[in-house]
Amino acid sequence: MTHIVILGCGFGGLAAARELASSDVQITLIDRSNHHLFQPLLYQVATAGLSAPAIAAPIRHILARQRNLTTLLGSVSDIDPVTRLVKLSDGSGIGYDYLIVATGSTHSYFGHDEWAELAPGLKTLSDAFEIRRRVLMSFEHAERETDPDKRAAWLTFSVIGAGATGVEMAGTLAEIARHTLRGEFRRIDSRDARVVLMEGSDRVLPPYPPDLSEKARLQLERLGVEVRTSCRVTGIDREGVTFTTAEGEQRLPSKTVIWSAGVAASPLGSALGAPLDRAGRVEVEPDLSIPGHPEIFVIGDLAAVTSDGKPVPGVSPAAKQMGRTAAHNIMRHIKGGTPEVFKYKDYGSLATIGRRSAVAQVGKFKFSGFPAWLFWLFVHIYFLIGFRSRLMVLTDWAWAYFSFQRSARIVVVPEEEPAKQKAET
Amino acid sequence: MTHIVILGCGFGGLAAARELASSDVQITLIDRSNHHLFQPLLYQVATAGLSAPAIAAPIRHILARQRNLTTLLGSVSDIDPVTRLVKLSDGSGIGYDYLIVATGSTHSYFGHDEWAELAPGLKTLSDAFEIRRRVLMSFEHAERETDPDKRAAWLTFSVIGAGATGVEMAGTLAEIARHTLRGEFRRIDSRDARVVLMEGSDRVLPPYPPDLSEKARLQLERLGVEVRTSCRVTGIDREGVTFTTAEGEQRLPSKTVIWSAGVAASPLGSALGAPLDRAGRVEVEPDLSIPGHPEIFVIGDLAAVTSDGKPVPGVSPAAKQMGRTAAHNIMRHIKGGTPEVFKYKDYGSLATIGRRSAVAQVGKFKFSGFPAWLFWLFVHIYFLIGFRSRLMVLTDWAWAYFSFQRSARIVVVPEEEPAKQKAET
Numbered sequence: 001m002t003h004i005v006i007l008g009c010g011f012g013g014l015a016a017a018r019e020l021a022s023s024d025v026q027i028t029l030i031d032r033s034n035h036h037l038f039q040p041l042l043y044q045v046a047t048a049g050l051s052a053p054a055i056a057a058p059i060r061h062i063l064a065r066q067r068n069l070t071t072l073l074g075s076v077s078d079i080d081p082v083t084r085l086v087k088l089s090d091g092s093g094i095g096y097d098y099l100i101v102a103t104g105s106t107h108s109y110f111g112h113d114e115w116a117e118l119a120p121g122l123k124t125l126s127d128a129f130e131i132r133r134r135v136l137m138s139f140e141h142a143e144r145e146t147d148p149d150k151r152a153a154w155l156t157f158s159v160i161g162a163g164a165t166g167v168e169m170a171g172t173l174a175e176i177a178r179h180t181l182r183g184e185f186r187r188i189d190s191r192d193a194r195v196v197l198m199e200g201s202d203r204v205l206p207p208y209p210p211d212l213s214e215k216a217r218l219q220l221e222r223l224g225v226e227v228r229t230s231c232r233v234t235g236i237d238r239e240g241v242t243f244t245t246a247e248g249e250q251r252l253p254s255k256t257v258i259w260s261a262g263v264a265a266s267p268l269g270s271a272l273g274a275p276l277d278r279a280g281r282v283e284v285e286p287d288l289s290i291p292g293h294p295e296i297f298v299i300g301d302l303a304a305v306t307s308d309g310k311p312v313p314g315v316s317p318a319a320k321q322m323g324r325t326a327a328h329n330i331m332r333h334i335k336g337g338t339p340e341v342f343k344y345k346d347y348g349s350l351a352t353i354g355r356r357s358a359v360a361q362v363g364k365f366k367f368s369g370f371p372a373w374l375f376w377l378f379v380h381i382y383f384l385i386g387f388r389s390r391l392m393v394l395t396d397w398a399w400a401y402f403s404f405q406r407s408a409r410i411v412v413v414p415e416e417e418p419a420k421q422k423a424e425t
Numbered sequence: 426m427t428h429i430v431i432l433g434c435g436f437g438g439l440a441a442a443r444e445l446a447s448s449d450v451q452i453t454l455i456d457r458s459n460h461h462l463f464q465p466l467l468y469q470v471a472t473a474g475l476s477a478p479a480i481a482a483p484i485r486h487i488l489a490r491q492r493n494l495t496t497l498l499g500s501v502s503d504i505d506p507v508t509r510l511v512k513l514s515d516g517s518g519i520g521y522d523y524l525i526v527a528t529g530s531t532h533s534y535f536g537h538d539e540w541a542e543l544a545p546g547l548k549t550l551s552d553a554f555e556i557r558r559r560v561l562m563s564f565e566h567a568e569r570e571t572d573p574d575k576r577a578a579w580l581t582f583s584v585i586g587a588g589a590t591g592v593e594m595a596g597t598l599a600e601i602a603r604h605t606l607r608g609e610f611r612r613i614d615s616r617d618a619r620v621v622l623m624e625g626s627d628r629v630l631p632p633y634p635p636d637l638s639e640k641a642r643l644q645l646e647r648l649g650v651e652v653r654t655s656c657r658v659t660g661i662d663r664e665g666v667t668f669t670t671a672e673g674e675q676r677l678p679s680k681t682v683i684w685s686a687g688v689a690a691s692p693l694g695s696a697l698g699a700p701l702d703r704a705g706r707v708e709v710e711p712d713l714s715i716p717g718h719p720e721i722f723v724i725g726d727l728a729a730v731t732s733d734g735k736p737v738p739g740v741s742p743a744a745k746q747m748g749r750t751a752a753h754n755i756m757r758h759i760k761g762g763t764p765e766v767f768k769y770k771d772y773g774s775l776a777t778i779g780r781r782s783a784v785a786q787v788g789k790f791k792f793s794g795f796p797a798w799l800f801w802l803f804v805h806i807y808f809l810i811g812f813r814s815r816l817m818v819l820t821d822w823a824w825a826y827f828s829f830q831r832s833a834r835i836v837v838v839p840e841e842e843p844a845k846q847k848a849e850t
Contacts, residue, residue: 051476060609073565184485
């Protein structure tokens with residue numbers, strides 16, 4: 001029977017797998033983690049608003065009833081398009097008739113890889129836990145710090161990159177400082193915390209229409225976020241951030257820096273021997289296969305594809321649509337038909353900024369503030385996988401909304417000494 | 426103003442802090458972690474039934490309204506009873522007029538410290554996450570393993586020590602194999618998993634009345650747990666467990682081993698220069714102070730104390746009661762009164778075994794099975810801190826009860842390569 005291997009169980013891989021549920025094929029789905037992650041809400045885990053199970057579902061459980069599919073937890077080290085073999089890091093190999101590569105993207109530090117540990121990005125649950133730890137620990141350090149300058153540095157949070165994730169992080173951090181932690185410290189006032197959002201281009205949410213960007217900036221500033229546009233980061237170290245603006249080079253003492261600027265495609269793309277764009281994404285054919293290999297498809301953030309002459313953005317709806325197209329084209333190829341050309345259906349853009357504020361564009365409709373926030377809320381609840389997690393998220397949010405509290409403020413390893421910690425607490 | 430320092434925010438430390446809420450003293454509460462942990466339900470986190478925030482509450486948040494208390498997140502490296510100074514690992518020192526040491530206990534491997542990484546114990550949230558990871562990953566390895574013997578070893582779970590925690594772990598693991606994971610694998614049947622509970626003494630739950638121990642054994646076996654009593658573990662390695670019984674030395678191939686046998690007092694006890702018992706617990710005076718130091722009190726698992734001639738067990742009610750007594754005795758000492766002698770009020774013992782089964786002794790009443798389980802459920806919900814976590818736990822349990830699903834089956838770092846994982850999923 002035809003064997004289809006899918007690499008990665010993000011939005012794209014999962015959509016492809018489900019689209020093939022009733023087809024007479026054998027599917028092997030390989031992912032490095034045991035869960036499908038609802039990335040649009042990952043920033044909520046990073047900011048202690050949600051706990052991991054609310055936005056992550058075990059892949060095996062999601063697909064338990066799909067009998068033609070086998071889930072494999074493993075990491076792919078290489079792909080050989082000639083012998084049609086996927087190699088796992090444990091040395092084993094898995095042959096395929098058709099391959100769908102959906103391993104997504106990771107952070108790009110624009111050649112400054114040394115910034116990675118100084119300014120973590122937000123892609124996986126472990127990223128989120130690390131950012132949560134750093135944010136909450138910064139307030140703890142500030143409480144213990146007696147030197148006013150050092151204390152200020154602990155209480156300054158820099159978010160680099162004002163795309164959707166950056167805007168959501170900055171807004172939520174301001175909320176935490178102003179409301180969540182208020183009154184819990186004795187030597188500092190958490191409301192003294194500064195949240196600085198830096199963006200290289202001349203406005204926040206660059207892909208959005210300028211008027212929505214302006215609305216977003218106003219809502220951020222109302223929350224207490226300092227927005228710095230046309231601001232190029234030139235250096236990051238343990239003590240803070242160096243950047244240049246129209247006023248020239250400046251320095252911001254900041255102990256906590258979060259990276260939401262660059263995105264680079266998964267390294268697996270290069271294993272395919274297909275042409276890559278500057279971001280390392282695979283330049284696929286209009287049918288999402290790669291040149292010379294009608295049996296290999298690349299989808300999601302890893303694929304560089306245009307629709308109606310416009311580049312398709314790296315968002316979850318696009319990944320899902322590509323997953324379905326790839327699945328269709330495999331079945332067409334099996335049946336000897338001609339492949340369909342991928343057409344991206346743009347449902348609009350949606351970003352939340354914080355408590356009761358968001359911006360949205362749906363078709364030609366643009367709106368912001370509370371209605372946009374309600375819309376954002378329902379869309380995200382709706383697309384969450386599993387009734388249970390919808391329930392969890394709704395109750396968590398209702399609670400957070402009325403109590404200003406955040407439920408997941410647990411840091412497992414405050415100091416980098418897990419062993420000793422186990423011994424003493 | 427009188428300065429009272431409390432080390433550790435477990436049940437004992439928290440109870441002491443709260444008891445002093447309305448007293449005219451300054452309190453500094455130091456803990457290595459930012460949360461108070463409801464340890465009786467920690468096994469639920471280890472078995473993916475609950476997520477961390479359900480059983481852990483931020484210390485700052487719990488005590489935010491107690492104005493005479495300052496929370497400090499830090500690790501204590503030493504105590505100097507002479508100069509009355511507590512030294513933190515960051516080099517700073519904190520003076521005190523009165524000191525309450527409540528740093529609890531850790532695992533003891535009876536001199537086999539090399540067993541620690543082979544058979545993790547269950548004391549902290551990081552322990553729980555590690556055990557969860559190992560359990561869930563074992564099924565993943567079994568799914569990938571082709572050699573039947575190796576596969577069997579991956580599907581064999583050993584729990585060493587049949588105290589309350591061991592019994593709860595074993596019962597829940599059997600439940601996971603039989604119900605939760607059922608039908609989610611293609612090459613293995615999760616129900617083939619073996620759960621072996623080993624106990625050195627001649628019955629499970631040794632501190633309980635023999636007839637309840639017998640009931641517990643029967644309920645465990647009904648759940649599919651293999652109970653081995655009078656069984657002494659002589660060796661643990663990556664492949665399994667070696668143990669001796671009446672039949673002599675035997676070998677159990679088992680890739681997952683969980684340690685719930687020995688308990689050792691926190692190393693801080695020795696810093697006080699007071700007499701220690703064999704388990705390293707501080708032998709305190711009847712008023713819980715240490716010999717020659719009426720200003721230093723030791724409470725909870727770290728204290729070796731007798732009440733009515735009987736040793737006080739290391740359970741949370743005892744810790745809470747000691748916390749209150751220590752607080753009272755400090756205030757009496759300040760006012761120049763005579764200290765009160767600690768009397769342990771035993772409310773009984775309660776252990777759950779799994780779905781709808783438990784054993785309980787309250788005063789002279791003994792019961793087991795469903796009623797005991799209901800009782801266990803309500804007691805634990807009742808003592809959980811915060812209305813919200815009660816709500817979370819109730820809904821999680823209701824869900825688990827009816828769906829047989831467990832909500833927290835998320836493994837953040839399946840392989841020991843977080844970096845690569847970030848890159849590829």
